[in-house]
Amino acid sequence: MSAVFCCPVCKDSPLLGNDDTFSCSRCDRQFPIINDRPLLCRIAARSDSSIDDFSPDLLKAAANVPAKTRRFLGRLRGDGETFFDYFFNVMFPQFSKKDPQWRFLAEKVSELEAMVPPTSKIIDIGAGECKYSALFSKADYHATDYVFSSEKHDFSCIDVVSDAQELPFASGYFDFALNLVVLEHVPDPWECVREMSRVLKPGGSAFALIPLVRPEHLAPFDFSRFTRFGIERMFNRAGMRITSLQPSNGSLWTSIYYLYSIALMTPLRRYGRRSWRGVIINRLWYVLLWPLVFYGRLTNRYYDSDFPMYYWVVAKKEG
Ligand SMILES: [Zn+2]
Structure with a gap:
């Protein structure tokens, strides 16, 4: 892996x-x-350590991420859940795999598995918990993330810590790039897409899941939302051609989903997940809104989709 590392500041000069x-x-x-994990970002560089007050946080966050493991496969299966979490998820299944946006994503990800040949080099930018790495177990898969964005996430699968706006890899090295729900967390998403394009080979492909309608999350690292026209400009500017841009779900479902999740989560946030008051109000909303949710899941495909939660983007680097 180290053969591909280049200075994130000077680009293309080997480390x-x-x-x-x-x-x-x-x-x-x-x-x-x-x-065992290189921190290849400007703010971690010793000569730059005083220029940005994020720097000590990054060092502290990186020290808290254990050396690389494969535990994330277990996490996907739900290992490490307490009994209360398990009970809660069974009793309050508001975020169901039947929801159209997750069904859509599952479909896209399985297409991806078929599209990526085993010998390819893949960079997962903003990989987080590397949820999809198991799909590419035969490929040369590399995960990078800026690990201080969340204390709740398990970053132990990350190979190298980097800033998505200054990737520490040689230009034209990778066949595929993944960028799944990352762009909204990068202060300059245009620069991030430019960097993604730079590290791809000419003819290489990028896959991105980009939000249009999502509540603020991972505060304060949540900066933007994207329309299909903005996405197109952003990728074109970076020297990529979009070959597919699909909305994740119909407009009605977006509205129902937020009504449902806000109504359900508000009492739990307000009174606490374990308080009887929160749980009773949550249950009342659940009973009241369930017919609407059922209807929304069933009829999703018949509604227009100019108000989707996400866009799925496939783009090819020109060359
Ligand atoms: Zn340098």
Whole structure:
């Protein structure tokens, strides 16, 4: 893997590594390795450590992420859930796999598995918990993330810590790039798409799941939402051609989903997940709204989709 590392600041100048540091042959920046995981971003570089007050947080966050494991497969199956979590998820299944947006995503991800040949090099940008890495177990899959965005997430699958706006990889190295619900968390999404394009080979493909309608989340690292026209411009500017851009669900479902999840979650947030008052109000909303949810799931495909939760984007790098 280290052969592909390049300085995120100078681009394309190779990094020289020893046991605890990578250093740039051109600008002399030193990038630390913490828990076997290189921190290849500008703010982690020792010579830059005073320029940004995020820096100590990043070092602390990286120190809390254990060295790389494969535990995430277990997490997907629900290992590590307490009995209360299990009970809660069974009794209050408001986020169901039957929801049109998740059914859509499952379908797209399985298409992806078929599209990616086993020998390809894949970069998962903003990989988080690497939920989809199991699909690419035969391919040369690399995961990168800026690990301080959330304390709730398990980042132990991450290979290298980086800023999605300054990727530490050689230009034209990867066959495929994944960018799944990441762009809204990057302060400059246009730069992120440009970087994604840069590290792809000419003719390489990017797959992105990009939100149009989502509540604010991962605060304060939530900066944008995207229309299909903005997405098109952003990818075109970066030298990519969009080959497919599909809404995840119909407009009515978006409205029902938010009504349902807001009504259900508000009492639990207000009174706490374990309080009887929160649970009773939650149940009342559940009974009241369930027919609407049932109707929405069933009829999703008959409604127009100019108000979807996400867009699924496939883009090819020109070349
Ligand atoms: Zn450099």
